Amino acid sequence: MTVEVLLQGIIGGLLMGFIYALIAAGLSLIFGLMEIVNFAHGEFLMLAMFSTFWAWSLWRLDPLVSLPLTAGLLFLLGMATYHGIIRWILGAPMLAQIFATFGLAVFLRSAAQALWGADFQLVKNPWVQGRISLGGLYVGLPQLVASVGAVVAFGFLYWFIRRTETGLALQATAQDRQAASLMGIHTERMFALGWGIGAACVGVAGALLTIFFYVFPDVGATFSLLAYVAVALGGFGNVPGTLAAGVIVGLVEVLGGLLIAPALKYVAVFVIYLVVVLVRPQGLFGRF
Amino acid sequence: MGARLLELSDVTAGYDKKVVLERVSLRVDEGEIVAMLGPNGAGKTTTVRTIFGLLRPSQGAIVYRGRRIEGTRASEHVRDGMALVPQGGRVFAPLSVAENLELGAYLLRSREELHRRLEEVFALFPRLRERLSQRAGSLSGGERQMLSISRALILRPRLLLLDEPSEGLSPLLVKEMFAVLGRVARERGTTVLVVEQNVRAALGIASRVYVMRLGHIVMEERDPSRLLDGDALRRAYIS
Numbered sequence: 001m002t003v004e005v006l007l008q009g010i011i012g013g014l015l016m017g018f019i020y021a022l023i024a025a026g027l028s029l030i031f032g033l034m035e036i037v038n039f040a041h042g043e044f045l046m047l048a049m050f051s052t053f054w055a056w057s058l059w060r061l062d063p064l065v066s067l068p069l070t071a072g073l074l075f076l077l078g079m080a081t082y083h084g085i086i087r088w089i090l091g092a093p094m095l096a097q098i099f100a101t102f103g104l105a106v107f108l109r110s111a112a113q114a115l116w117g118a119d120f121q122l123v124k125n126p127w128v129q130g131r132i133s134l135g136g137l138y139v140g141l142p143q144l145v146a147s148v149g150a151v152v153a154f155g156f157l158y159w160f161i162r163r164t165e166t167g168l169a170l171q172a173t174a175q176d177r178q179a180a181s182l183m184g185i186h187t188e189r190m191f192a193l194g195w196g197i198g199a200a201c202v203g204v205a206g207a208l209l210t211i212f213f214y215v216f217p218d219v220g221a222t223f224s225l226l227a228y229v230a231v232a233l234g235g236f237g238n239v240p241g242t243l244a245a246g247v248i249v250g251l252v253e254v255l256g257g258l259l260i261a262p263a264l265k266y267v268a269v270f271v272i273y274l275v276v277v278l279v280r281p282q283g284l285f286g287r288f
Numbered sequence: 289m290g291a292r293l294l295e296l297s298d299v300t301a302g303y304d305k306k307v308v309l310e311r312v313s314l315r316v317d318e319g320e321i322v323a324m325l326g327p328n329g330a331g332k333t334t335t336v337r338t339i340f341g342l343l344r345p346s347q348g349a350i351v352y353r354g355r356r357i358e359g360t361r362a363s364e365h366v367r368d369g370m371a372l373v374p375q376g377g378r379v380f381a382p383l384s385v386a387e388n389l390e391l392g393a394y395l396l397r398s399r400e401e402l403h404r405r406l407e408e409v410f411a412l413f414p415r416l417r418e419r420l421s422q423r424a425g426s427l428s429g430g431e432r433q434m435l436s437i438s439r440a441l442i443l444r445p446r447l448l449l450l451d452e453p454s455e456g457l458s459p460l461l462v463k464e465m466f467a468v469l470g471r472v473a474r475e476r477g478t479t480v481l482v483v484e485q486n487v488r489a490a491l492g493i494a495s496r497v498y499v500m501r502l503g504h505i506v507m508e509e510r511d512p513s514r515l516l517d518g519d520a521l522r523r524a525y526i527s
Contacts, residue, residue, distance in 0.1 A: 172380050178342060179374065179378040182378070183363075187363070
């Protein structure tokens, strides 16, 4: 293996890692806020990708143009999920919480299959195409734009959580919901907002992925599995930690494929996940 | 004596099937400092939690400012001029002192007003000004309690509830803190209901006292000084 191939792999891993991080950030935010794992997170991503695809297919809107629309739609979907399902199972046993979001995942995936079929769809001729050469290394422009978009979205999320009053209220609710309510914070509204923002993150990620990735009903499964790994590595509920964890997952995936075997690329990711969960269950960066 | 601010009538409450408060009735009038004393497990904390909407009573009525409030969420009480300093302070440890105070002022919409209110709490607890950028989790026990009280006072509540504010503090700090509470009540007309195990500290500022035992109010004393020397309090605790 040449150095060029290795560097090419590292760049590819970094670019995908930022997108994984954005997907994981939404999951982590929801978990940090309510200690509920959204097993339908991958299906939210799938819906975001289909929404982007249909915006292109019906109105010829480029994924980058329909991105705010997709993010907005997913935000509403997240809020609706909270109000329609999660709110009712807050005090229920953990199994009920798990099966509620798992059931939602199965429903959304089956509904997508029934409505749009199991075929792979692709946005043809998006605005961003081709590749650029950087010192002999090639970088796909769609991947570059998508990962830059993911970093920008992640930066916005971080700014929102750390620098705004509402973000502060979200942090307070995540740390101690009862103490937060003593401050006059309507914690249920914060939960709904958290679900909205978490879903909007996958909305943005889904729109960006659609520039270069196929869209099909099962597309969310792989991404959400990697997002779970990133959340565990970054520390459950630690949103900034997921950025580093997402990049680690992206790099291990690509380098595992290069150095071991392409068929075993996910094995490397899950081995690291298992080691971290066994040795440092709070994740690499601890809780937010 | 001021108008009736808070009244509990025959309130019964508890956790799951365990009844902790049984037919508790009490009242707090505007401008009063009411102390609620009693041994561990008497139901003092449960009373405060029930008043603040953190626990729903299974029967009875809670009337605040002339309105029934059972089942109203805690955040609504804050909007309605109530504040609670919970047991242990419950500061947001990973956040800075400034952020904790900002959260206390969450319902304020103006930055200028926030700064004015901050000056008010710094006048009460000057030490907090020096700790603004420090993480609340790294404060001493006394400083945490000051922060918790400041956070509750920043919205200028009409009724301030405090649950064991002296817990874990040195006698000197307890004296300082209760002096501040007395000052707040006198100068701002804030009504205070304080749940305490530190009898001397509470009696030092209270205008009226309730004693609780095993989920019941067993004594009401309108002249707290009578409890300082006599054995009436001891009798109420063990009767």
